[in-house]
Amino acid sequence: MIETLGKLAAIVDVPAGTPESRVATIFFDPRCPYCHAAFTALHGQVAARWIPVVVLGDSEAGTRMAAAILSAPDHVAALKSAFDAKLTPAAAPSPEIAAKLDENKQAFASIFAAAPQLRPGVPTLFVPRPDGRLAIMVGYEPGDDAKLRSVLTGS
Template sequence: MNPYRRTLLRAACAAALGASLIGIAPLAIAQQTQNPDAVEVLADMGKATVITEGKGARVLYIFFDANCPYCHELYTALRSEVGKDGLEFRWVPVAVLTPSSVTKGAAILQAPNRLAAFHENENTYGKGSNGKGGGITPATKASPSSSAILNANNALLEATKSPGVPTLLYRNKQGDAMMMVGPPNPQQLKEILASVK
């Protein structure tokens, strides 16, 4: 990811985190019509390394950073939906927000069970050594394969032209490629889950 893009993503997250600290909810940005960037990226999602929850034909991709508070908010909101109504959540790990995003992402990717490590990160969110971000213990070093995965996933996120994470990608029942940036509110989430093809 180019340095300018990374700076924009960090600034967006910092602004969002600052807003959450003063009680202003972030705004989710939804496309009501097919998103051209989502079309291209959805066609390339077979190249992504994902962590899958649930099993079904109805697929929702979610780009997340291990330290992202709004990704954690979305994770929490989706707990009751895992494995329901043929939905499959494919979490796409990226490292775009903080330096420890790389080592926490690597800890998830290098774990014997990536799904269990992902759950550990989210279920202990804010309880790590510094009391911020994902709760998983960061890897001492990102392996070359983990770095390659994070870089490839970061490039896919960049291709969406999304300003931040979480970024959701899916096809609706009409077959249109859709994208949403930020955690959807409960009504938006209900509508998205109902519309996933």
């Protein structure tokens, strides 16, 4: 699963030298306030790959925002700007970026289709455990960053 997620278009917020087994993968919608809270709590604290997926309301606005993030020279700065409402969305995504966003959305849908016990939502966090298994967390509430770090470390 991690290998498949690793092939999706993402914003990589991972310090150099971080082992893949210590990197969380997070599906997010750039307009989601819970995703913003998760980014604020995790940025600089937890290595993460942020995968944009447009699933909330007005898909055109979401697609433009996600495309602006993926098209920016500094993806992490663009993600931060998007969450701070300081990023001006691109006019329309390039065909290449649109295809990447579609691939992300299809992967997101496939995950929830394969796990009907989970209710789809953003953010969706895939957190590797030390034993190699993945924990899946859907949604974000204050304090969940501590739970995520606990899963990563196996404590």
